[in-house]
Amino acid sequence: MSESNNQERRNEITRCLELLSPSSSDDAKFVALMLLPRLLQQDEETTKIIFDAIDFKFLERLMRTERFTEENLPDYTLKTIAVHILSCFCAMDELLTKKQIHARIPTLSTLLPTNINEELAQDILKILLRLASAKQGLTQFINNKVVSNVLQRAKSSTNETRDMSLQVIYYTTTSVIADYHLFDSKIIQTFLLTTFGELSEILRTDQTMFKFNCLDIFVQIFTHMTDQVAQEMVLKDESQTNVWLQNAKYGLRDILRSKIGSEQRDKALSLIMLLLHYFDATWLFTPNISSKKDHHSVVENIDDFKFAVLVVQLACVEIRLMLDEISDKLEKKDFKPVERHEVMLPACYTILEKSIEHLSQIESSLEINENGNSTDPTKSKLDPELLLRLKSTMVETFRIIMEYLLNIK
Template identity: 30%
Template structure:
């Protein structure tokens, strides 16, 4: 009986608070009602929370979030307190999927993004990020999150904050927003979401490319993680529209990405980051062509003479490193390819000979993912060289560099051919061969190489 009485009393108090926050009441009454409501609600009392949600004055919450629009007659309510009141109320609703996914909550996303403050001493910024993660799940929420201004606010916080939890939540929000949007668009066309995604890409890529090029801390690798997840997932038609919409801007952030990738490939890396860097490189080559990456292979004769006149013991400049980056990349990708193919060949040979083979599912999954990625980079190099060099015309590429690249490619193709011959000889059916992703990728790159450079194969 006491419990029932307590519930009834709490229900009556909630009704009084809802009256206090009604549009007809003065601001001071609304402040009091908003301040009391979160204290009266419990997460296990879904009916009461739903009743408050249905009676909520969301326009006043918007005013609290955008505090410059709120005038307190007494002047005694600090702006951070106003924001905290609004965040606490919205946090009550964000725990419930049906409320978090509503239009009323989605419409609060732009205002919520304006309250994000780096290194926030209170829990306001972290709570706001949690709310945004809960709300940006439907089409409406994703369209709001993909607004360039909203995305810019989240990106600026994630990059600037020194608070590890804020940074982690910020990058998680960016990652989940693009992952969900791309997943929805792969399932069916949604014009409003397609448009939002296209117009969000310049903001995303500009911010991430600057971090990748200029930061030398863990932020660089958080950025790499987002890029390696988002780039393969964006529908190709949206990337094409994005590419055509502003070529000058695209070329600027492509240069930043090139610089950042060069720095990463030039250092000793954990295999995870090396794989992510290769995925990003392969995607950019697919979407934007090989020129942005390999163009420094073409040096003018005057540039060559300047380089030759430099003292032998002089330190290499960043420009020299940039010029040599394509050679470094091709070498690294070729070595990684040969290591993986040798391991695959050895494992398949043991299986063919009915020897005991230790199963390493994680390694096999990585090989099935990364061999095609490496092949995409090598294919781009082959195509670029075939377009810019032929036996019957003088090339503006350095002869030594050309020889190194062609030798690396030829050695790699010989190993690909060896594995492909073994696979074809030991495969019992065409269906089995068609289902072998390594074999399919190998046939593709061998066909391309035979068409362009095949006369060098053994």
């Protein structure tokens, strides 16, 4: 680049910075907006200079503008320019840590549920995703309205926008879980309960592929869950925890009763295993005790237990099939491990273990009840015929497990 061109660029930057000064009029700042997109694409040094000079409160106003400004500029144009400017800043790792950008997260999220087009929605989500994946601005992300705005956009968008929305939720949630000790536990628990509440509602009611997208995100998030965070969630609000667990159960019931492929069935069983691990088996075997006690709720309660039986039976079937596959491989001297076996066999064992543990507790509580003490009736009203069928399935599965262990001894 010639010296004259360099000088011309420096003059243009200087002029733009003067126009961007907080003391400048709005008219001057609007002129600067026309220059900024081209300047921000030149080099990092220019971007940093502009970052230090720009009036972020003015950017905030641009994103909150409605209809037309006094200068007759449409609000959509101004919002697009503001988002583009923030996007350019977020392209630099050094600027991701700046509080001026973090403070824009709530306002950016408010644009998502509006009637902006998919392109602008994706530009906003790219900013949020860049920040969330870098663990920046988490104190702004755990604002419950941000979660709601992101998911609301996901519900009405294309597959690509949905995927980006769920990735924002994934990175935010897993980062918060990993750095749980750095935040106020009450605020984090409120955030998690809201997030799981909204995701579980989608899992329960949605009848599109979005249901399976949420299933996948649930599995990914709970793969990073910790015992401490899960236990404190129950302590924070047991009632709300039970509500989203019941929603998740009904969603999983729909999935496992549908004609689905092995990949989706594995994910459903994996989520069940994770929820059993962190919240025991009460949610799986116990009906929704908040339901009204009418004929419909009685039928639904019976259906709930049938689903629990179905889950255990599916786990037993999968165990038997996988042990047969492993035995066949060993006979052929094929010792290469199969990734699915390494993931799903422990998952199915956990489902079996937690179910047996829960049923044993019910048996113990019934024995105590016979001696005159009270017990929780919601845990004891189990269909005897289904229990016998369940027992038969588990006995046969344990016979096959023992046979397998003896054969490889």
